[in-house]
Amino acid sequence: MDRKKIAIIGAGLGGLSAALRLRILGYDVDVYEQNNFVGGKAGQISEQGFRFDTGPSLITMPFVLVELFKSSGEKLEDYITLEQLPITCKYFFPDSTIINAYADVDNFATEIENKTFDNAKSVKKYLNYCEKIYKLSSDLFLFKSFTEKKNFFSLSALKALFNIKSLDTNRTMHDANSSFFKDYRNIQLFDRYATYNGSNPYKAPATLNIIQHVEYNLGGFISLEGIHSIPKAIKNVAEKKGVRFFLNSNVQKIVHNNNVVTGIIINDKTKDYDIVVSNSDVENTYRNLLDDKISRAAKKYSAIEKSSSAIVFCWGVEGLNQNLEVHNILFSCNYKIEFDELFEKNKTPNDPTIYIYISSKFKEDDAPKGYENWFVMINAPYNNNQNWDEEVKKAREIIINKISTHLDFDLRNKIKFEKVLTPVNIERQTSSIGGSIYGISSNNRMAAFLRQQNQSKNYKGLYFCGGSAHPGGGIPLVLLSGKITADLINKYKKER
Ligand SMILES: Cc1cc2nc3c(=O)[nH]c(=O)nc-3n(C[C@H](O)[C@H](O)[C@H](O)COP(=O)(O)OP(=O)(O)OC[C@H]3O[C@@H](n4cnc5c(N)ncnc54)[C@H](O)[C@@H]3O)c2cc1C
Numbered sequence: 001m002d003r004k005k006i007a008i009i010g011a012g013l014g015g016l017s018a019a020l021r022l023r024i025l026g027y028d029v030d031v032y033e034q035n036n037f038v039g040g041k042a043g044q045i046s047e048q049g050f051r052f053d054t055g056p057s058l059i060t061m062p063f064v065l066v067e068l069f070k071s072s073g074e075k076l077e078d079y080i081t082l083e084q085l086p087i088t089c090k091y092f093f094p095d096s097t098i099i100n101a102y103a104d105v106d107n108f109a110t111e112i113e114n115k116t117f118d119n120a121k122s123v124k125k126y127l128n129y130c131e132k133i134y135k136l137s138s139d140l141f142l143f144k145s146f147t148e149k150k151n152f153f154s155l156s157a158l159k160a161l162f163n164i165k166s167l168d169t170n171r172t173m174h175d176a177n178s179s180f181f182k183d184y185r186n187i188q189l190f191d192r193y194a195t196y197n198g199s200n201p202y203k204a205p206a207t208l209n210i211i212q213h214v215e216y217n218l219g220g221f222i223s224l225e226g227i228h229s230i231p232k233a234i235k236n237v238a239e240k241k242g243v244r245f246f247l248n249s250n251v252q253k254i255v256h257n258n259n260v261v262t263g264i265i266i267n268d269k270t271k272d273y274d275i276v277v278s279n280s281d282v283e284n285t286y287r288n289l290l291d292d293k294i295s296r297a298a299k300k301y302s303a304i305e306k307s308s309s310a311i312v313f314c315w316g317v318e319g320l321n322q323n324l325e326v327h328n329i330l331f332s333c334n335y336k337i338e339f340d341e342l343f344e345k346n347k348t349p350n351d352p353t354i355y356i357y358i359s360s361k362f363k364e365d366d367a368p369k370g371y372e373n374w375f376v377m378i379n380a381p382y383n384n385n386q387n388w389d390e391e392v393k394k395a396r397e398i399i400i401n402k403i404s405t406h407l408d409f410d411l412r413n414k415i416k417f418e419k420v421l422t423p424v425n426i427e428r429q430t431s432s433i434g435g436s437i438y439g440i441s442s443n444n445r446m447a448a449f450l451r452q453q454n455q456s457k458n459y460k461g462l463y464f465c466g467g468s469a470h471p472g473g474g475i476p477l478v479l480l481s482g483k484i485t486a487d488l489i490n491k492y493k494k495e496r
Contacts, residue, residue, distance in 0.1 A: 004028070006029050018481075020238040021071065025490050055227070059230075084219050129180070168207055199441045203443035208442060226363055251266050282466075285464065305441045308342055308343070308437065309380050310377050310380050319371070324361075346386070352395065352398065382434030423435030464485070
């Protein structure tokens with residue numbers, strides 16, 4: 001058995017996935033995490049009887065998580081219960097239209113036919129189109145490494161190449177969605193999926209419409225134990241298998257000798273490793289862990305437009321609001337203006353789309369009796385030295401007024417607990433440069449090819465996993481990035 005020693009920097013979901021898989025493959029694995037908890041962006045706040053997941057709230061592609069546990073001889077259901085809610089999300093529009101995105105696709109299509117000027121057939125046609133892109137692209141773009149040339153000559157890659165038009169790379173997501181629907185509400189609803197990787201639907205390629213297939217055709221799930229239970233469960237299994245975790249352990253540097261990685265520096269001491277996996281943000285890894293500001297890769301990552309960040313209000317709210325589901329969206333009046341403000345003007349939108357997630361609706365102990373835990377999020381630009389105190393103050397007023405009007409509910413006087421997350425907090429807590437949630441944005445046709453590949457070309461023995469590396473952000477993709485990374489390390493173990 002190969003007993004190569006591997007250090008993983010960061011216990012985000014990508015790092016945890018890589019750690020567990022590498023251990024199963026027989027490596028000695030040490031995980032260093034600067035926080036006193038695992039999960040990174042998938043963290044939690046637990047205070048005054050309220051519990052909030054601080055990052056993700058909806059799980060897609062659950063089979064990725066199931067397979068991770070299965071590959072280590074465990075059953076996911078012994079740790080976490082995934083469930084699909086009857087309504088995946090409730091959408092509120094400025095003209096008072098309410099659309100329930102039923103988990104049952106037929107019911108959802110009928111809902112759209114009943115509430116808008118489009119018909120159920122258009123919805124089905126659209127979701128078939130999204131499925132087609134997924135079927136053509138997922139094998140190459142999501143499940144496999146881009147570093148290996150053979151993947152580009154595989155049957156699935158050739159199929160994608162012969163059907164390049166069907167991948168819809170030349171249109172933007174918004175243009176494609178506008179060709180399927182005539183009602184602006186449906187276009188806005190489906191354009192929203194660009195934000196699932198921090199991008200702008202008016203610039204991101206329509207290929208990203210695979211996300212709608214993933215959520216509607218494959219289903220959106222919750223964890224009955226809360227999202228933070230996922231990183232905790234993976235850590236438990238990994239520890240059981242022999243992975244060593246070092247919390248409160250900030251890795252200061254990655255050590256290399258003529259671009260061959262030899263270890264890490266922690267507490268001013270060097271520790272030797274054969275391989276280092278960085279689950280830290282790619283730009284942070286180059287800039288701060290490698291002190292590399294000059295290589296082509298390092299320059300590229302600081303030049304590409306970053307993904308958006310978020311302002312999140314964790315509110316403990318008095319009363320049980322029957323008008324809201326677990327996941328809710330209150331749309332802005334003009335989506336184009338909202339994204340121009342976010343990406344062109346780098347400011348928090350004046351009329352933001354608001355997301356409200358209430359886990360206490362299914363997990364009662366997430367709030368004291370008679371209260372709910374509202375995770376209220378708007379998209380915000382990455383931190384570029386804006387005055388965040390001012391931005392938060394402005395956003396708070398706008399959000400409270402908008403929710404109070406839409407729901408006919410005196411929210412201002414019902415907030416009994418408050419904690420705020422800004423791009424600065426996100427940056428501080430996860431070392432993601434600018435608090436950008438997904439690293440680089442996909443506001444570019446070539447985005448999928450611009451992401452950091454999992455095996456470094458510049459540094460032998462260095463690997464990347466997590467949302468800013470291939471295949472991208474979001475729970476299933478970062479878990480896959482851990483898998484792709486582990487498989488690459490195992491494949492090239494003789495070289496390093
Ligand atoms: C507000 C918000 C909402 C989201 N909503 C969703 C959603 O609904 N669905 C979904 O699928 N995804 C969602 N996401 C995205 C998802 O959370 C992320 O893509 C995913 O969790 C990122 O995992 P990661 O592996 O990239 O690591 P991260 O979560 O970025 O963790 C990296 C870890 O590395 C540690 N680290 C960094 N540098 C060092 C160092 N030098 N030394 C030691 N440790 C270090 C950090 O402390 C951190 O714990 C959301 C994210 C946010 C912030």
